[in-house]
Amino acid sequence: MHIIPKSPQQAKHAPRKRFGQNFLHDTHIISQIVTAIRLDRQDNLLEIGPGLGALTEPLLAEVDGMTVIELDRDLASQLKINIGANSHPDFTIINDNAMHVNYRALAEQIGKGAFRVVGNLPYNISTPILFRLLEFSDVIKDMHFMLQKEVVDRITAEPNSKEYGRLSVIMQYYCQSDYLLTVPKGAFNPPPKVTSAVFRLTPYKTKPITAVDESVFALVVRESFNHRRKTLRAIFKANGLLPTLDESDFEKIGISPSARPETLRVHEFVLLADLVVKNRQSSS
Numbered sequence: 001m002h003i004i005p006k007s008p009q010q011a012k013h014a015p016r017k018r019f020g021q022n023f024l025h026d027t028h029i030i031s032q033i034v035t036a037i038r039l040d041r042q043d044n045l046l047e048i049g050p051g052l053g054a055l056t057e058p059l060l061a062e063v064d065g066m067t068v069i070e071l072d073r074d075l076a077s078q079l080k081i082n083i084g085a086n087s088h089p090d091f092t093i094i095n096d097n098a099m100h101v102n103y104r105a106l107a108e109q110i111g112k113g114a115f116r117v118v119g120n121l122p123y124n125i126s127t128p129i130l131f132r133l134l135e136f137s138d139v140i141k142d143m144h145f146m147l148q149k150e151v152v153d154r155i156t157a158e159p160n161s162k163e164y165g166r167l168s169v170i171m172q173y174y175c176q177s178d179y180l181l182t183v184p185k186g187a188f189n190p191p192p193k194v195t196s197a198v199f200r201l202t203p204y205k206t207k208p209i210t211a212v213d214e215s216v217f218a219l220v221v222r223e224s225f226n227h228r229r230k231t232l233r234a235i236f237k238a239n240g241l242l243p244t245l246d247e248s249d250f251e252k253i254g255i256s257p258s259a260r261p262e263t264l265r266v267h268e269f270v271l272l273a274d275l276v277v278k279n280r281q282s283s284s
Helices: 027-037 056-060 073-084 103-110 123-134 149-155 166-174 214-226 247-253 266-283
Strands: 044-048 066-069 091-094 115-120 140-148 175-183 196-203
Touching (some): 027 056, 044 103, 056 066, 073 091, 166 175, 247 266
16 A cells, blocks of 8 residues: 655655645544545546645545646656556646646546536635636536635625625625635644635536626626725715716615625625616616
8 A cells, every 4th residue: 555645744845835835634634525525436526736645545535536736846746656656547647737727628638527626725826726717617516625714714704794705705606605614723734824624616507696797797896895894875986997876776776875895695796787787888
């Protein structure tokens, strides 16, 4: 049996700050994550940032095959030795930046249907990777990620909470989001400065509500939360990027002009964005 190194010291790999490397080693937490994902043998599993392979090996035991994307060349080579050469016929290592991968083309190349994506993402670039993956939501069944707890709290937040913001609304527009478990600092080597959490994103096959223009929806959400302490009336009055909305406009969509952004649900932001589009069209 081949032993996967549990620590950077065993692997003779110095964690690289620029890659945001903190390696998971707590076997109890690893087991909880694998259980939470609920894999089937035939799943098209894709792991982003496998690191030393602490999660990779138990995941691979649950499926017939998997693909991993690892940016660090040394770690990719080590995975090839530790797992790839361990006589597994369907284990593919891609040495590339997850931000540059065309996931649609990759899914087509593998030919096993939509991906189930797993990853302990580098915390310094986690949000850009999430937004990148949303561009390929048609070839992704679900995503299970570990991030700093603060970000997971924001993604899964409900309205009327201090965590609720732009990230909550955008992610929940595209996906069902579920908080799964909290991961203490000591589960990593070296320990990060923050507590982590694991969560699930399941892209909607059919969104509960779809904006007429998603770029306008994104703009409305961004500008609203840039002024989260203001009322909607004030936001839509003194903003050069958004048109002025009067009392009758808000009345049409059943939203109070004195409401603040953190009180609005996803569908209400869609109603606001669609109103902006409609007003622009009627004034042009």
